[in-house]
Amino acid sequence: MTSSLRGRLFVGLTAVILLAGCISGAFSYLWAFDEAIEMQDSVLIQVGSLLQSGSVKSDQTLRGVDADAEVDVVELGTAPRGRTEEGQLWSLQDGLHVASFTDRSMRVLLRTRLDGSRFAVLQPTDVRDDIAGNMALRTLLPITALIPCLLLVTALVIARSLRPMVRLAGDLDSRRVDDMTPLPLAATPSELQPFIASINGLLQRMKLLMDQQRRFVADAAHELRTPITALGLQAENLDSVDLPESARERVAALKEGMARTKHLLEQLLALARHEAAPSGDAVVVPLDRIVKDVVADVLPETARKGIDLGFELIEPIATAGEPVMIATMVRNLIDNAVRFTPPGGRVDIGVLREGSEAVLQIEDTGPGVAPDDIDRIFEPFFRGSRPTEDGTGLGLSIVKRIVDRLGGSVVLENISGPALTGLRAIVRLPAANSCSASIRTHATG
The missing domain is CATH 1.10.287.130 (Signal transduction histidine kinase, dimerisation/phosphotransfer (DHp) domain)
Structure with missing residues (x-):
């Protein structure tokens, strides 16, 4: 059995609808079949009444009666005719009977006129059953068409009823790991x-x-x-x-x-x-200026290691946040790139605008990150499966928390190519203003 609550409800309600449809269809068929048989008996009685009153002669065409119904009239005379089929019919009392005539099972209506003559109105029972069956089947068409509609409505009702649970799961999945805000109780079903x-x-x-x-x-x-x-x-x-x-x-x-x-x-x-609540109000921070200041602080270290640190592209652009938080984020990313870049390598930095976002991109020529470690690289104290430098495993975790708090995103991806390895860090933050000027510089360590 499926473990899905939605699947269980749908299967259960489908079974109930199908069972109810089959039972109601069977009763409707039998009821309609009996009604059709009674209606055909009424036709025989009406024909017999007309013949008995003399309004219609037996040799006249039976008007108003469907030819496919195969209704026929047999004159029996005023006395029985021996052991013939007419004689056997004569032996029956007036009324409706089922008898054999011309080697067929017949529904027979016997009547006696005032002059003593008798006649029989006959209709084959197999024809009657075919007519009744066709009429009964027509009554099943609405039920047959209703069942798929009910199944569709049931699926829609179930989906709509479980939508609050889906929204609740989506809310929990989209939250940051440190977001402990209570879930809203308003506008939720009482069962939830x-x-x-x-x-x-x-x-x-x-x-x-x-x-x-x-x-x-x-x-x-x-x-x-x-x-x-x-x-x-x-x-x-x-x-x-x-x-x-x-x-x-x-x-x-x-x-x-x-x-x-x-x-x-x-x-x-x-x-x-930075995991605690923000202590200061967000202000407009020039991202390009902060990155320049951090690069200036790191240049002596990169000079000692022989690493070429510089800008590929830097545009004047700002974002909203706390200057200390943004500087910490930039410093940790650059420190991480410098730490894992071997002597003689490069660390290239780009600050630019893409639409409504301020983008910080840092590329190094280090060994990159093992593919199995990419998904865990932002976890606290996680240093990867192949650390080559001393580190605490907290720098990227702090970066992730700061970026999340600023409403942005950070992505790490390996750089691969012919004789080329490295890691690319891309941070996207909401831009606070529009800057059109572009400045290209390069600071060498």
């Missing part, structure tokens, strides 16, 4: 309201749990940042101390670990901050 209330209760409990986790992460990261910073400063102070080469290698490894830990704490704080 207990189910929706249970979902809202679950969403509320999940929201409380997520808030507790965010506070814990933020508090822990904040408490750890101060001692990590102090340890980092102490490690920096060791640079002025005369240490053996082996000790300096250990100090360098310690400083590198401190830097990674500090970066992780900063990303955790950023994640907790």
Whole structure:
């Protein structure tokens, strides 16, 4: 049996409609058949009455009677005719009978005139049954035509009745993972309201749990940042101390670990901050200027790694949001591209308008992302199946949350071609104004 509620309802109602149609059709057929037989008996009685009253002679054509009905009149005379078929009919009393005549089963009406003569009005029973059957079948045509209409109406009613459930499922599917807004109870069927209330209760409990986790992460990261910073400063102070080469290698490894830990704490704080409710009002932010500032900050690092970082296309364009959030989003995307681009590679940036959207595109010449990891690349702490650089796995997760909060979209796709690999990140945000000027620059690291 199908597991679909809609399928079960349709199958069940279809079975009921077909069963009711068959039963009503059978009763209608039998009723119509009996009525047609009685109507033909009435015809025989009317013919007999006319003959008995003398209004019609037996040798006259029976007008008003369908020739296909094969109604016939047999004069029996005033006395029985021995063992003939007419004699057998004479032996019957006046009225309707079923008898054999000319080797056929006949419906016979016997009548006696005032002068004592008798006559019989006959009609073959097989002809009567054919006429009655045809008339009865005609009564089934409306029922036969009604059943498909009822099935169509049933399907439409079921689809309309289950539409609130479909809308509810679509609402839940289209939500962000961190959207715990209660589902609306207004304009929903009463049967669904207990189910929706249970979902809202679950969403509320999940929201409380997520808030507790965010506070814990933020508090822990904040408490750890101060001692990590102090340890980092102490490690920096060791640079002025005369240490053996082996000790300096250990100090360098310690400083590198401190830097990674500090970066992780900063990303955790950023994640907790951007998962919480926005703290500031949205303003018009020049996206091109923010990208330029971030590129200027990253240029020294790309110069050390020998990476060519620059703009392929940059247009003056703005979007609505918080400057800090947008700068964090841009910085994480560029940091991710630079981190996975090998020395001598390229990172190309484009800022442009497409219709009503502000588009930020970043391409690198790194190894790209494994196809199996594309769908999970925005999950927190997910670093992929082939990480080649140290990272926290939070940068792209923060990017996704910021873009969602700004009402945009972000897509990562691998670049493939002859002797060419890399990753392309495309961010689309609602544009805040129209800019027609186009500036093309290129900053080399």
